Structures are given as C-alpha cells and as structure tokens.
Amino acid sequence: MIPYRMITAAEIRKIAGRWRRATRPLKIHDQKYGNQLADLLAAYDGGDMAWFDDPLEAALFIVLTGLIKEQGLEVPGARGPREETS
Numbered sequence: 001m002i003p004y005r006m007i008t009a010a011e012i013r014k015i016a017g018r019w020r021r022a023t024r025p026l027k028i029h030d031q032k033y034g035n036q037l038a039d040l041l042a043a044y045d046g047g048d049m050a051w052f053d054d055p056l057e058a059a060l061f062i063v064l065t066g067l068i069k070e071q072g073l074e075v076p077g078a079r080g081p082r083e084e085t086s
Contacts, residue, residue: 009046011055012062016041040066 016038023034040063052058 005053007049007052007055007058009044012041012044012046012049012059015055015059016044037063040070 019034019038019041023031023038026034041059043066044062049058049062052061
C-alpha cells in the first residue's frame with residue numbers, strides 16, 4: 001500500500017518547468033501550444049490536491065480542467081459540485 005501524501009504546489013511548478021523545457025525542441029509553430037499547457041499548469045493556485053497521489057496525474061487534471069474552462073466547454077451530463085455518485 002502506498003502511504004498517503006498530498007501533492008504540493010512546488011511539485012506542480014516543477015512539472016510546469018519541465019513542460020516548458022520540453023517545448024523548446026518543438027517546431028516553432030508548435031511551441032505556442034506547449035507553452036499554453038505549461039502556462040495553465042503554472043497558473044495553478046496551490047489549492048488542495050489531496051485526492052491525487054501522483055504529481056503527473058494532478059498536473060494533467062489541472063491542465064484539462066483549465067482547458068475546459070478556457071474553451072467554455074460544458075460537458076453534457078457532467079455532475080455539478082455537490083452531486084455525488086451513487
């Protein structure tokens with residue numbers, strides 16, 4: 001069993017830095033996309049990520065939710081903040 005640990009904002013910033021460095025070798029016209037992903041991750045406010053034990057999984061969740069918000073996409077059938085699964 002993996003011991004419980006909370007993902008920290010420092011770990012998220014570290015991943016954002018790696019993503020920025022990974023963007024550099026991309027073709028010049030593709031670099032803006034890599035930078036946009038790193039920017040979404042770097043904008044993470046340090047909120048609680050206690051439900052993740054893998055920093056990469058937390059980073060992906062942050063970026064994907066940021067993209068959905070940025071694009072104004074509403075996912076049909078998505079649960080609201082207080083709805084629970086049964």
